[in-house]
Amino acid sequence: MQQAPKTGLYLQLGAGQSWQNSPANTGNPGINLNGRGTATAEKVTAGFQITPMWGAELSYFNLGKVGISTPGGVANYDTNVTTAAATLSYPLTQSLTLVGRAGVGYSHVDLNVPSQNYASSSDKYPLVGGLGLRYSLTPRLALTVDYDYLGRTGRFSGGDSSTGQVLSAGLMLRY
Numbered sequence: 001m002q003q004a005p006k007t008g009l010y011l012q013l014g015a016g017q018s019w020q021n022s023p024a025n026t027g028n029p030g031i032n033l034n035g036r037g038t039a040t041a042e043k044v045t046a047g048f049q050i051t052p053m054w055g056a057e058l059s060y061f062n063l064g065k066v067g068i069s070t071p072g073g074v075a076n077y078d079t080n081v082t083t084a085a086a087t088l089s090y091p092l093t094q095s096l097t098l099v100g101r102a103g104v105g106y107s108h109v110d111l112n113v114p115s116q117n118y119a120s121s122s123d124k125y126p127l128v129g130g131l132g133l134r135y136s137l138t139p140r141l142a143l144t145v146d147y148d149y150l151g152r153t154g155r156f157s158g159g160d161s162s163t164g165q166v167l168s169a170g171l172m173l174r175y
Helices: none
Strands: 008-022 035-049 054-070 073-091 096-113 118-124 127-136 141-155 161-174
Touching: 008 054, 008 073, 008 141, 035 073, 035 161, 054 096, 054 141, 054 161, 073 127, 073 141, 073 161, 096 141, 096 161, 118 141
Parallel strands: none
Antiparallel strands: 008 035, 008 161, 035 054, 054 073, 073 096, 096 118, 096 127, 127 141, 141 161
């Protein structure tokens, strides 16, 4: 017999790895920043399980500071994203629950390319989504593994968007 997730408030802390993509088209001729980099990421979430199936979460992601080697030089990104998402939970066993997330975010990206004497910042409202697993150790404590796609986190004036995603593991405390 499967046990439905408990309703109520929860807090979650996680850490893992972010992947950030830098676009080739920056809107500035001659500056090609095409590349990909990784960094250590952090995630903090406050959520409310409204029913055993449906919930809502507010999350803050620090994607870490990453230097991406590109044809135009090292692109130094500092990216933070705050998200609001609806959740859909499905118990797989008594202790293991699959969770899907979809929502919107607010991202802020600072970019610096010293070799090009180029700096930029961007604020966006990306569509976000994710999948996670919750393994209940006790009725109040669970281990978590999450994948979050944070969408188009930044955009160069006249150019293309940067993107971000995070894979994290952590702990969830239910109240």
